[in-house]
Amino acid sequence: MIRIGLTGSIGMGKSTTAKLFAEQGVPVNDADQVVHELYAGSAVAAIENSFPGTAQNGVVNRTELSRQLALHPERFKELEAIIHPLVREGERAFLERQQSVGQDIVLLDIPLLFETGAEDRVDVIVVVSCEADLQRQRVLARPGMTAEKFDLILSRQMPDTEKRKRADFIIDTGQGIEEARRQVIQVLNSIRSGANEEAENHA
Template sequence: MIVLGLTGSIAMGKSEAARMLRRFDIPVFDSDAAVHSLLAEGGGAVDAVAAAFPGVVQNGAVDRKALGAQVFGEPDKLAQLEQILHPKVFDAQRRFLADADQKASFLAALDIPLLFETGGEAKVDRVAVVSAPAPVQKARALARPGMTEQRLNAVLAQQLPDAEKRRRADYILNSGDGKRPMLRDITAMLRDLQGVKAGVWPWPVADDHWSTFALPADRKPPHA
């Protein structure tokens, strides 16, 4: 089974790309949804987050705004939160891929917003980056409730530049001209993936998330 990493910066259209993949019966793991589930009432990360960030749990669930207020602009606290969440999301990804493999899917996709930033390309066979021109991205982002230009700039500062993501991608899914061109890109990508040899799955067993992964020589980033 081929594992595809689906990524892209904020407001690039990654969610729409994931929906299109599902229309082709490709199972897609939503990392953001997994985090929401972990922080919801009864979620597997609530107790650990409550212990690390006092006052953020309300009615049994993590108040994401309160949590964001504590970690936003605080790299050490953000790293502490990631140490809680990332291994749990990794375990959920492993279960998802095992299920897809059992169902004989030829391809499964992992929607990971910070794939390159976390070294996640070592976990996948190929990477698809959803991309749009910067003015389109900015307009989309600022149309979101609660988004400001200052907050957008802070988010972008935590992400690799789009140009770098495009440079490191195996496939670029262009969303700037609307859904139809991106659908054409996805169709061409799926056609090409039919000839790709799977290699990363099953993942190696390890006590922590992807410490045992090593990027194959032919997948090394150009600057490495």
């Protein structure tokens, strides 16, 4: 089973691209979605313990958590120490499920793939990218987003130019959805033909 690692900086169109892979029948494990579930489930008590005042009605208030982290960015590591092991646990369960049904390709949507050293957990890395101006425009159009918040998020992410250098494939989302879909199909065809060649060489 080939594990594709999908990543890209904020506003690059990663979530949309993950949906395009899903459209092609590729099961997707979305790390962001897993975190959302953890913030309403098994991570709530540990986060409230480390960041008092962030849990409300049994759910982590992301706005309050973001406020505390903006004041003390050095505490991101503390939050990651709570969240990352739980995310990995969910990922392992997802991979086991897909392996058991004979899936040939799966996609792990990992926003901080390079930053968290997740390269060794995937076979192929796909980086989603677009022009910096378009990225900024997309992010600042999000509700509750500010230029300061955007800069804080960017400061925690590896620069896009570096991600592109480390990618096996790059999908440019700046040319519209149809072009992105064409690139996704091209990437899958390339991965599958590479896997077939390898199988023939070992036959």
